[in-house]
Structures are given as structure tokens and as C-alpha cells.
Amino acid sequence: MMIRPILAAAIASCVALPAVAQDGPRLDMPAITVSGEASVSAPPDLAQIDAGVASDAKTAREAAEANNAAMAKVLQALKTAGLADKDVQTSRLSLQPQYAPNRPGQAQVTGYRASNRVTIKLREVGKVASVIDTVVGAGANDVGNVYFTVAEPSKLLDDAREKAVADARRKAEIYAKAAGVTLGKPLSISEDGASAPVFRAKNFGAPMAATPTPVAQGEETLSITVNVTWAIKAGP
Template sequence: MKKYIVSLLLLIALSSQAFAASAVPSADPPILSVEGQGESAALPDMAAISVGVMSENENAASAQNENAKRTKEVLAAMENLGIQRKDLATSDYTFYPTTASDENDRSTRISYVVRNSVTVTVHDLNAVGGVIDAALANGANEIHSLEFLSRDTSKARDQAMLHAVRDAQEKANTIAKGVGMHVIGIKSISESTNGAISRPLTGDLAMASKHAATPIEAGNLTVTATVRIDFILGA
């Protein structure tokens, strides 16, 4: 009987130790979070030109009428170049009085200003300079911006993501080596891609065009990608 009790107690003790050992969670492998950056070039195949007509007159109605007349002339000139109506859009219209203050800080109205901005989408990059020149020759007196764009950036986006992944892998391998470990797997990946970064050109394009035909070089667009990878490290 005494031997049976001792055996039973030994069995209970061994079972308790086995349960305690199984209850202790195994240590998770270390995780290294790395961000990678990549970019790729895309060729532009269209341009957006913001053309402006500014009119000023002491009479409000006269300022509006003058602006409307000159804006119609600009639109007609664009259509004569073969630009379709769907590629002409009013992007901004403002009407406001200008004032000045006398010695007693009393405001006095001087004139009325009307600004009408039209965005012209050009699908032939070789025609961009001619569009600017034609707009300025037919009533426009402001060129707010010139922006190069691309319809399809999927290939450049894929290349940018591949470059970002390689960048993250290289960083992870370097860091792991520095702490005496190495990459043995990947836990998770997330990414974000920016569309083609347009190349806006600003400045006094209107003044430049008054003196010579406007030369335009489209250049390349840049697509950027960012990946965040959680790498699993091992000894």
C-alpha cells in the first residue's frame, strides 16, 4: 500500500511538471520592420495648360463683358487648333473690386477685376508651345501653369514597387548581419504607390511667349512606391 501511494505521488508530480512545461509559451522569433523606397520613370503623353484672361474696368458690367469676349476668342482659337470642346474646361472664375485707402483709412473703390481661367488638355505634346502662343495671341494674358501627365503608369508603378522591395531587403539583410542574425522569412508586407508626379511649369510664361515662340520639353515623370515589410529573423 505504501509503495502504491509513493508511485501515485510520483506520477502526479511528473504530470504536473509536464503540464507546466506545456503551459509556457514558446518565444516568438524577433521581427524586423523595414521600409523600402523605389521610383521609376514614365513618359508623359498629355499636358494640361491653365490659361487665364484678366480684365479690369471702372465699370463692373464693362469688366465682365470684356472678359467674356476675350475668353470666347481664346476658346475659338483653341478649337481652330483642333482641340475638342471636352478638353476645354473652366477651372476658376473670380470677380472682385479693387480698393484703396485714403489718409483717413476710408476705402475707395477703384475698379473691378474679372479673372477667367480655362484648362486646356493637349494630347499632342508637340503642339503645347503653339497652344500657349495661340492663347496669348487671342485674348489670354495669363498662363498660370503647364503640367505634363501620363494616361497609363502601370508599368512604371510595377518597376517602382520592385525597386522598393529590393531596397527593403537590402536594408533588412544589412541590419540583421549587424546584430549577428539573418532573415529567415517574412511576416507581413504593405505598400503604397503614388501616381506619376506631374511636372508643373510655372513662372511668367506669358511674358516669355510675347518675345518668341514657346519651346517646350516634356521630360519624364516620376512614379514612387513605398513598401513596409516585417522580416522574421533567425540566429
């Protein structure tokens, strides 16, 4: 019996195909999966402050001109205090009409409000209180959203990763012992999203009093969760 040429070629091509390697552990491989968690804390080394000026006037031009003049004083005060231009960035500009209250169906414009706000980045967190006092003293009446964070969290997160894997192994060994099996090599490791919570201080919406502004920087806590699958085999 003769095999047709086309069929013979198909058989030959199938035989010549290399075996495809499987990614990850086999579904039928005995294994145990656990999660490991770890957190590390460190004092923040970077701070951010929002500060600006809101100005009210009868006309839009008057409000804008008053706001521009007031904000120029705030920016000059920041420069005098040693803040670099790259660390002061405009974050909001607005000019909005103001309406008379309690007049249903009557949109009566009573004036205009102009506002200008900048975001200030501080690489020395110990200066937060003095910078707040500086901008308020220069005329800022819209200050708030004080943030503290860690500028370069990579090293801290790497330490947390090592501790999280160690925590996963500890848990896996407990389960393996309880089940009467022996823990083998890790088959897969995955990481949940690393979290770096940011501490937010109180908002300062009104001008500060002469008393220095109290600011507590606290600590930053960075957390890691890893999921590890370990091979297991029958115990001795």
C-alpha cells in the same frame, strides 16, 4: 456535489468556442523589419495649362462684356487648334471692384476687373508650346500653371514596387548575415504613400512675345517605399 444547470451551461459554451486565429506575426517571433525604396522615371504623356483673360473697365457691366468677348476668341482659337470640348474646362470666373491705392479708410471704387480662366488638358505634351502661343495670340493675358504628369502611373508604380521589395530583401540579408542569423519568409509587407511629383513650369502672367514659347517637359519620377518584416532563425 451537483453543478447548477446555469453554471454547467456556461462551462459547456466556453469549451465549445473555437480558437481565434491571430492576425499577423506573433509578438514573440524572431523577426527583422527593414524598408525598401525604389524609383522609376518616364517622360510625361499628359500636360495641363491654365489660360484666361482679365479685363478692366469703369463699370462692372463693361468689364464683364469685354471679358466675355475676349474669352470667346480664346475658346474659338482652341477649338480651331483641334482641342476637344472635354479637354477645356472653366476653372475660375470672377468680377471684382478695383479700389484707389493709398487711401486709408476711403474705399473708393475706381473700376472693375472681370476674369475668366480655363484649364486645358493636352494629351500630346509636344503641343504645349504651340497651345500657349495660340491662346496668347487670341488675347489671353493670364497664362500659367503648366503641369506635366503621367496619365496612367499604375504600371510604373508596379515596377517600382517589385524593385522596392527586392531592395528590402537586400538590406535584410545584410543585417541577417551581420547578426549571424538566417533570413526566413516575409511576415508582413506594408507600403508608404506612393509619390508622383509633378513638374511645374514657369507662370506666364503677361502676353508672350513673337518668339515661340520655350517649354521643357523633363521627366516624371515615381517613388515607392515598402516596409517588410522577415522571419529570422538561428544561423547554421
